[in-house]
Amino acid sequence: MVFSSLTFLFLFLPAMLLLYYITPRRGKNAVLFLGSLVFYAWGEPVYVVLMIFSTVLDYTCGRLVERYRGTSKQKIGLIISLCGNLGLLFFFKYADFLAGTINNLAGLSLPKHDLPLPIGISFYTFQTMSYTIDVYRGTAKVQRNIISFGAYVALFPQLIAGPIVRYRDIAAELDTRTHSFDAFGEGARRFVTGLAKKVLLANNIGLLWDAVSKTDVAALTTAGAWLGLIALAFQVYFDFSGYSDMAIGLGRMLGFHFPENFNYPYISASVTEFWRRWHISLGAWFRDYVYIPLGGNRRGLARHLFNIVIVWLLTGLWHGASWNYVLWGAWYAAVLLCEKLFLANLLRKLPRFVGHVYTLFVIVFAGALFGFENIRRGFSFIKVLFGGGAGLINDATRYQVLSYAPLLVICAVASTPLVAWIGRKIAAVNVRHRFREGLLTACDSLRLLGLSALSLAYLISGSYNPFLYFRF
Amino acid sequence: MRNKVTAVLFCLMLLAGATAHLLLADRVYSENERRELQQKPAVSSKTVFSGQFGSETEIYLADQFPGRDGWVAVKTICERLLGKRESGGVYYADDGYLIDIYRSWNGKQTTANVTALKALQDAMDNAGIPMRTMLVPTAARILSDKLPRYAQVADEQKVLDYAALHGIRLCDVTEALSDHKDEYIYYRTDHHWTSLGAYYAYAAWMRDRGLTAMPIGEWTKEQLSDIFRGTTYNKVNDPLAACDTIDAYYKNTAHTVNYNRGYYVTDTIYERSYLEGRDQYAVFLNSNQETTVITGPGTGKLLIIKDSYANCFAQFTVDDFAETHLIDMRFFRGSVLKYIAENEITEVLVLYNIPNFTSDTAVARCCR
Numbered sequence: 001m002v003f004s005s006l007t008f009l010f011l012f013l014p015a016m017l018l019l020y021y022i023t024p025r026r027g028k029n030a031v032l033f034l035g036s037l038v039f040y041a042w043g044e045p046v047y048v049v050l051m052i053f054s055t056v057l058d059y060t061c062g063r064l065v066e067r068y069r070g071t072s073k074q075k076i077g078l079i080i081s082l083c084g085n086l087g088l089l090f091f092f093k094y095a096d097f098l099a100g101t102i103n104n105l106a107g108l109s110l111p112k113h114d115l116p117l118p119i120g121i122s123f124y125t126f127q128t129m130s131y132t133i134d135v136y137r138g139t140a141k142v143q144r145n146i147i148s149f150g151a152y153v154a155l156f157p158q159l160i161a162g163p164i165v166r167y168r169d170i171a172a173e174l175d176t177r178t179h180s181f182d183a184f185g186e187g188a189r190r191f192v193t194g195l196a197k198k199v200l201l202a203n204n205i206g207l208l209w210d211a212v213s214k215t216d217v218a219a220l221t222t223a224g225a226w227l228g229l230i231a232l233a234f235q236v237y238f239d240f241s242g243y244s245d246m247a248i249g250l251g252r253m254l255g256f257h258f259p260e261n262f263n264y265p266y267i268s269a270s271v272t273e274f275w276r277r278w279h280i281s282l283g284a285w286f287r288d289y290v291y292i293p294l295g296g297n298r299r300g301l302a303r304h305l306f307n308i309v310i311v312w313l314l315t316g317l318w319h320g321a322s323w324n325y326v327l328w329g330a331w332y333a334a335v336l337l338c339e340k341l342f343l344a345n346l347l348r349k350l351p352r353f354v355g356h357v358y359t360l361f362v363i364v365f366a367g368a369l370f371g372f373e374n375i376r377r378g379f380s381f382i383k384v385l386f387g388g389g390a391g392l393i394n395d396a397t398r399y400q401v402l403s404y405a406p407l408l409v410i411c412a413v414a415s416t417p418l419v420a421w422i423g424r425k426i427a428a429v430n431v432r433h434r435f436r437e438g439l440l441t442a443c444d445s446l447r448l449l450g451l452s453a454l455s456l457a458y459l460i461s462g463s464y465n466p467f468l469y470f471r472f
Numbered sequence: 473m474r475n476k477v478t479a480v481l482f483c484l485m486l487l488a489g490a491t492a493h494l495l496l497a498d499r500v501y502s503e504n505e506r507r508e509l510q511q512k513p514a515v516s517s518k519t520v521f522s523g524q525f526g527s528e529t530e531i532y533l534a535d536q537f538p539g540r541d542g543w544v545a546v547k548t549i550c551e552r553l554l555g556k557r558e559s560g561g562v563y564y565a566d567d568g569y570l571i572d573i574y575r576s577w578n579g580k581q582t583t584a585n586v587t588a589l590k591a592l593q594d595a596m597d598n599a600g601i602p603m604r605t606m607l608v609p610t611a612a613r614i615l616s617d618k619l620p621r622y623a624q625v626a627d628e629q630k631v632l633d634y635a636a637l638h639g640i641r642l643c644d645v646t647e648a649l650s651d652h653k654d655e656y657i658y659y660r661t662d663h664h665w666t667s668l669g670a671y672y673a674y675a676a677w678m679r680d681r682g683l684t685a686m687p688i689g690e691w692t693k694e695q696l697s698d699i700f701r702g703t704t705y706n707k708v709n710d711p712l713a714a715c716d717t718i719d720a721y722y723k724n725t726a727h728t729v730n731y732n733r734g735y736y737v738t739d740t741i742y743e744r745s746y747l748e749g750r751d752q753y754a755v756f757l758n759s760n761q762e763t764t765v766i767t768g769p770g771t772g773k774l775l776i777i778k779d780s781y782a783n784c785f786a787q788f789t790v791d792d793f794a795e796t797h798l799i800d801m802r803f804f805r806g807s808v809l810k811y812i813a814e815n816e817i818t819e820v821l822v823l824y825n826i827p828n829f830t831s832d833t834a835v836a837r838c839c840r
Contacts, residue, residue, distance in 0.1 A: 006533035007526070010489035017486070045521045185475025188482035399557070399622035406555045441474040448481055456489075457546035463534035464505065464544045464560075464709065 001042040002160065003191075003246045004198045006459055012039060016156075020254065021179075029151040029174065032254070036154035040120070047118035050088065055153045057084045058128035059146050062135045066142040074136070081132035085125040092118055097321035120160040122318060126285055128153055131167035133289060140168040148174050157250035161243040163261035163281035166288075170256055177255035187252030189448060194245025196451040199458045201411055202238035205231045208404050213371060217380045218390060224397035225384040231404070232367040234411040237266065240279070259284070266415040269355030270347055271335045271362050282318070286311050305340070309333045319370070324378055328369040335362050492538045499536065503750050504544075504706055509535040545711040552710070557620035560707040566618040568714050570704035571611045572663045574626050577830035582631060584836045585829060586638050589822060591839040593640065595809060596820055603820035604680060606643045606673060607632060607829055608665065608781050611658040614649045628826050643821075648676035659716045662702020663825075664753050667719050667784045674788040677821070685788070691721040696742065700752045718752055723791045730765040731758060741766060741787055756783035762803035766796045772818040777801060777808065777838055782823040793819075801834035808838050 001008050016035045023031045041048040057080070064077030092115060099110040131152070134140035143149040152174055158165050212220070212228025244261035251258040265278035275283055291311045297304040309330075316329020339347075347355045368385060372378030383389070413419070426443060429436055499509050513519065513528035520526075537543060551559055558564065563571045589605060596603040612625045619625065629646075636642055649657055649665075649672055657669030665673075668688070675685040700716040720742055730737050736758070743758040757764055760780055770792040776782050777799050790796050797815060799808065812820070822838070829835060 001526070005530055006489075006537070007530045010486065010533060011529070014486040014490040017483075042526050043523065045523065181479050182475040185478035185482075188478050192482070395622040396624050399620070399624060402621065403555065403557045410554075437473050441477050444474050444478055445481055448478055449485075452485055453546070454550060457543045457550070460534050460537045460540060460543040461547040463510075463531050464547075 001039050003243065003250075004195060004455075004459065007042070009456075009459075012042075017253065029145070029148045032156075033147055033150040033154055036151070036156040036159060039156040040154065040159060044119050047121075050092075050118055050121070051124060051154060052150075054085060054088065054124060054128050055150050056146075057081065058132050058153070059143070059149045061132045062142045062149075063144070065132065065136050078132055078136045081129060085129045089121060089125045092121055094317075094321045101323075123162050123164055124153055124159065126164055127167070130164075130285065130289065134166065134168050140171055143167075143171070143174070155251075155256075157247040157254070157256075158258060161240070161247070162279075163244050163247060163258055164285050165258050165281070166285070169259055173256050179255045183252050183255060187249040187254075189249070189444065190252060191246050191249030192448050192451050192455075194242040194247075194249060195455045197238040197242030197245060197414070199242075199455040200451075201407075201414060202235050202242055203458065205238070205404070205407055205411055206235040208400060208407075209235055209371070211400065213381075215396075217377075217384055219396070220381075220384045220389045221391050221393050221397045222384060222387055222389055223393040224400065225381060225389065226364070227397065227400060227404075229364045229367045229371075229385070230408070232371050233266075233364050234408070234415070236367070236370075237262075237415065238411065264415065264417050266360065266363070267356075267417070268359050269352055270339055270344060271332065271359055272339050272344065274359055274363060275332070275336070282315070286315055290314060305337055308336055308340070312336065320373070322373045324369055324373055324375050327375070328366055331362075331366055331369055493533070493536050496536075496538055502535075502540075504541050504709060506706065506750070541709065544709045548708055548710045549712070552712070557623070562704045562707045563612070563619055563623055564708075564710075565615065565620065567660075569611065569615060569618050569658075569660045570708060570710065570713060571615065571619065572704055572707075572827070574610050574612055574628075574827045575624055576626050577631060577827070581833060581836075582634065582830045585832070586635050586640060588836045588839050589635070590639055592808065592820075592822075595839060596812075599812075601812070601818060601820060602681075603641065603822070604643045604677065605635070605640050605822040606645055606677060606824075607635065608673065608823070608825045609646050609649065610825065610827060611663070611665075613646070613826075614653050615658060617653070631826055631830055643673075643677050643680050645673040645676050648672045659700070659702055659753075661705035661713050661716050662700070662753060663704055664702065664781060664784070666716075667721050667787065670781075670785040671721060671788060674785060686723070688721070691723065694720045694722075696720050696744070696755055697747050697752050701750070702753060706750075718747075718755065720755075721787060724769070727790055728767045729757070730767075731761045732763055741790060753780070753783070757786060757798065759783075760800050760803070761798075762800055764798040766790045766798075768793055768796065770794055773797065773816060774819050774821060775799065775812060775815075775817040776821045776823055778821075778823045779825055779828045779832065781825045781828075785823060801838055802832065804834075807840045809840070 001012060003009075012035075016031075016039075019035065020028060020031050037048055037052070040051060061077040061081035061084075064080070065074060068074045068076065091113075096112040096114065099112050102108060103110055131140065131143075131149075135142050143152070152165075152167060152170065155165070208231035209228050212224055212231065215224070241262040248258045248260070259281050261279060261281050263277040263280065265274050268274035268277055291307055294307045294310065295303055296307060312329040312333035313326055314329070315332075316325045316327070319325045319328070335343075347358070365385070368378060368382050372381060380388075423443075427436070427440060429439070498511060500511070501507070502509050510528060510531040513525050513532055515525060518524075519528075534540075548559065552564065556564070558573060561573050563569075563573055565571045593603050593605075609628050612619060612623075613628045616625065632642060632646065649669060652669075652672050655668060656666055657672065658665050671685075671688055671691075678685040695717055697718040698715060700718050701713065702716065705713050725740060727741060728737065728739060729741055738758075741757055742755055744755060746752055746754040746759070751759070760783070764786075766786065768790040772793050773795040774789055774793045775797045776786060776789075778785075779800070779802075782798060786796055786798060795815075797811075797817065799811065811817075824832070824835070
């Protein structure tokens with residue numbers, strides 16, 4: 001089930017909230033756990049077994065690590081967890097990819113299983129692993145209650161698309177958390193904002209990328225290709241950050257504080273800064289569990305650069321089991337290496353807007369690697385970006401520009417902190433406290449109702465499908 | 473306070489959305505979309521495990537959402553405000569026109585149809601029966617001035633050139649319609665031409681036959697509807713779209729109309745019961761029927777092999793001939809050649825709208 005669906009909004013969520021709030025404190029985690037299983041099973045009735053397996057596995061591994069702490073067997077639990085989770089991830093996500101690659105290179109015909117990828121497997125395996133590793137490292141306390149642990153793993157707000165909540169981030173709240181009107185209101189606001197980002201912005205600007213990426217390369221213009229990539233950049237951002245907003249908002253409604261995942265990434269003045277603002281929880285995961293264990297930046301320059309490359313190739317591969325994602329990771333690795341070596345110093349001496357332009361170029365271009373799993377198609381698209389298509393611009397491109405100009409402007413503005421800034425200005429208006437509260441409440445309510453109504457209109461229209469050809 | 477208000481509002485919204493459709497009875501059919509709506513999905517272990525139950529539930533909720541057409545209209549208004557220039561395969565053109573998008577045609581089907589048409593024409597030439605073909609351009613071509621700037625449309629002239637090159641005797645209606653492009657010759661909310669548009673084509677056809685059509689002012693004109701919203705309206709569901717008017721033109725009204733070999737016989741070519749519903753263009757010759765025979769006061773027997781564009785065209789021919797026959801190849805399963813011989817047809821007209829001609833697989837059967 002996805003959040004941006006009527007099923008979630010008007011069947012699952014009301015039922016879930018109702019049950020959750022009428023259940024006494026002691027039973028709330030059980031409601032969360034079972035509800036989350038239903039949430040997951042709705043779209044993946046069979047694969048829910050995998051998630052339960054991963055839950056039981058890491059619950060047991062955590063207990064094992066605890067049981068044998070300080071002895072030579074301490075590592076057993078950790079190793080089982082790593083093998084189990086990475087094995088699961090490898091089998092479902094990478095086995096076919098690897099077999100295909102080997103078959104191509106060596107001319108073999110290794111069999112493929114052709115199983116669909118279980119939704120969210122990349123997220124929940126990373127989360128359960130983080131738990132066992134943290135228990136092993138002593139940075140998190142072992143969870144003895146399997147229901148509470150299950151609630152953490154299956155927690156529906158962040159199950160499908162993150163943020164990747166590390167166990168220690170919410171360990172305390174799993175056992176004791178407070179619920180309040182304030183938290184619920186904040187959460188609802190955050191949720192509706194995220195819903196609007198996904199349904200109104202991401203889905204609609206995505207249509208432009210869809211049209212461009214499906215255009216025959218021979219008919220594509222350079223301006224059209226760049227326009228498509230800009231649309232893709234907006235689509236990915238609003239889709240993903242919208243999901244994170246919804247997750248964080250749902251978390252607040254249930255009494256949790258999830259870590260932030262995006263912080264206006266497109267206003268960055270360097271790519272290093274961009275990755276501190278983009279998918280923060282994934283960056284943190286790779287930092288804590290790959291980069292730092294590899295030695296980070298403390299083992300000399302060569303090792304430092306090597307670690308960056310490893311982390312970025314893995315990050316690329318995490319995004320999808322295909323070579324284009326590896327290339328995408330490599331592109332970022334190369335740019336980040338350059339910044340570490342000299343570019344960051346250079347940028348500091350230049351006017352700030354140079355940094356912005358350069359950063360946006362790197363990000364938007366990366367979309368060409370990200371957007372095509374078929375590498376050959378990706379490369380012919382890149383050729384068009386640099387002049388190898390149907391000319392610079394044509395009427396088809398002009399038509400697209402005119403059709404999408406208002407939406408592109410809205411997306412651009414919504415990518416900056418401008419709206420939040422205006423909100424803060426209103427909040428800081430120097431009038432009597434009660435009046436200000438009234439003003440803020442009115443603004444909030446209008447925004448909430450307006451965004452909800454528009455999102456709903458788009459969701460309902462999703463099935464608008466007139467059938468008019470039976471007697472043309 | 474502000475969080476409390478937000479919290480309460482949000483809960484009320486969820487509650488309203490969750491309960492509202494329980495209070496209303498499910499609709500079976502949508503007039504606007506002309507399709508059956510999703511009904512409550514069946515629960516069984518098979519549908520649940522295949523995920524079918526889940527996906528049907530989502531469609532069910534959307535289809536049965538209270539005030540569905542209003543919500544769709546909200547979306548359409550939003551899109552128009554955001555400067556969208558097309559939606560659901562329709563251009564938002566100037567002067568309130570909603571024009572179907574026709575970007576490319578099926579080359580293979582066009583070739584097959586032209587080949588079959590040429591065979592029929594050769595057979596008619598041998599039999600000494602005059603035959604002409606009228607391929608009607610779309611509003612997108614004739615009213616191209618009204619299209620959004622830089623809109624991409626198919627080059628319909630290429631279809632005509634292709635047909636002419638392969639020896640099809642075409643009655644040129646493109647010029648006839650273009651000459652009158654500032655008049656009301658296409659519906660604003662439907663993909664058909666108006667009766668007036670059909671009249672100009674009729675006049676061009678008469679000219680080709682060496683005759684002169686009676687001037688439009690001398691026909692009796694009757695407004696059949698002024699609340700018509702057709703298929704392009706349904707495609708975008710734009711609540712701001714103005715209604716079209718449907719006009720009838722006739723000399724006299726005494727005809728015998730025989731649908732599908734006696735299945736339904738009536739005395740008028742206007743089937744007014746359709747004016748009660750949404751599908752109002754069907755008022756002309758009872759929508760599309762397999763075979764239609766109209767007797768009139770003229771001489772000779774005309775056969776029109778056609779799509780729905782001919783339905784309002786035929787009102788101009790019925791008094792010129794003793795019999796006007798119409799065959800819709802999509803429903804007709806017999807041999808056209810045999811039909812022509814058996815009914816002693818004296819003249820043939822093939823009349824298709826270009827997008828339909830380039831996509832319809834049934835045309836290829838016209839010389840069997």
